[in-house]
Amino acid sequence: MAEIAEIFTITNGLYALGGLIAVSIVSYFLYETFRFKGPRARIKGRLPIDKDYVRQVVNEILVPVLQKEVHISGAKGRTFKPDGPSFVFRFDTISHREQLYYYHSRGPKWIVPLYSDGSNTREIGCLTPDALYLYQGFSHHATLRTLLNEAAAELKLTEHLIVLAEENAINDGYTREHRVNLDNIGERQALILDTLITSILTPTVRKQITVHARGGTAYPPLRSGGFHIHMGAWPRESTMVTPSRAAVGGETLKVHEESVGSPSGSGDLLFDDSSNAIGELQEDNLYLYETAVRNGTLGEARYLIQVLKRVQALLSLDKNGDEAKAAHFADQCLALAKRDLPQTDSAAAQQELTSLLARATAQEREMFHIESNTDVEAGKEFDALLNLEKVIDVKVDGRSIVVTTKTLYCQHPGTGQYHEIGAFDIHIFPGNNSLVWKNRTRMVDGGAGAMNAPHVNGEGNACFGNTAELFPKLIADRDFATAAMMAIAFVESINIEDSWGKYLGRWPVAINPPRDRSGSKSKEAAHG
Structure with a gap:
């Protein structure tokens, strides 16, 4: 009887152990099923950095924005069997985004370059409607997070533009019955231009506005009615110059043209924060020497806002007459005078202390004279010149x-x-x-x-x-x-x-x- 009891005990123990194992297996599969319910990051092949970290940050930053599976692979690329809509993320790709068309049978609708943080800005990758690429040499944890954050922001372009337009809109009760026409403009660029011009410029212009992409050429003003914006153009053949890299309202462009035309001398000029000409206004024709929204990025949208606000101010001067123009003229004269004052070299100051102190004192007097009197004097000179x-x-x-x-x-x-x-x-x-x-x-x-x-x-x-x-x-x-x-x-x-x-x-x-x-x-x- 004792032996039979022992057999029953062992048998019951085995049944219990089997039950625990079965429960554990079921629990594991249930956990995995509910854990990965919905889109997730999937990895195949070798990556240049830790896979667990990549999976974590992609699930944290990119997947919630895309609401798609993200298929991650290295330079060689891998084939995935998707469970639903998917998005590609490739590491260590070539560093020239034009060549990325190779990876697309028909080419993407648009390509947005992505940049590193800090003053030493470099292009680290690019974004297309269906893929994200991290270039060779930038496979670091911090760079990866920067890339993903930039990509997530660019993917939500429409949402950001709505907020930016509301924050910078000219609220004057105008119903905005005139729409913006876009001539040869890309998808993202068109979205930026239409949204921001409608909010900032249309209430002042109150005409049909047409935006033309001129591609870096001289183009004469149009007299066909409406208001025309010529991007990457200047009114007539002129000396080609290197465009300014300075900010406009604190916003800068990441990418600049190699050369642009110079002012025609017959328009009202637009200036950047360093008093360099970046465009001009000739009646109903606005010329921007550079294509301000070349890639359709959020950074370009913020830059364009500052440019449009300066155009709007310039147009308002025309409406408000000579008094407003005189005040604007005084401001420009002050900026011009300040910029032309010589700067003291601190290294030379130690060698020629006496003479440089004298020069610095003279400069200080001159600056005080300019700041104290330019508004009044320039206003008088403006009137005298116009008279x-x-x-x-x-x-x-x-x-x-x-x-x-x-x-x-x-x-x-x-x-x-x-x-x-x-x-x-x-x-x-x-x-x-x-x-x-x-x-x-x-x-x-x-x-x-x-x-x-x-x-x-x-x-x-x-x-x-x-x-x-x-x-x-x-x-x-x-x-x-x-x-x-x-x-x-x-x-x-x-x-x-x-x-x-x-x-x-x-x-x-x-x-x-x-x-x-x-x-x-x-x-x-x-x-x-």
């Missing part, structure tokens, strides 16, 4: 004050005929007390090749004669109105005995010479 009979516009362009004139004429002392010289932009440079003349109508082959005026060469420099010291003194004294008046008179004056002035006859004879001919008399003494 000149032959002046039609005044603005600040980079480092110069630009005075735009009506068509100027010069009378030949021998024939009595008036010759049409042309309309001018006279650039006054307070930084070095100089000025140049630019003929906006025509250049004529004269005494020194292509000439802006009989006594002004093709580069805008003059044969001053006995007036050589007059202009620097007027500009140094901040008497811009008198300097402009003298510059106009200089164009209208002639010395036909001069090696340059004798070519006056090559300018066309005026069909309708001006009634008011004051300031257009022969002034031979003025030219050498």
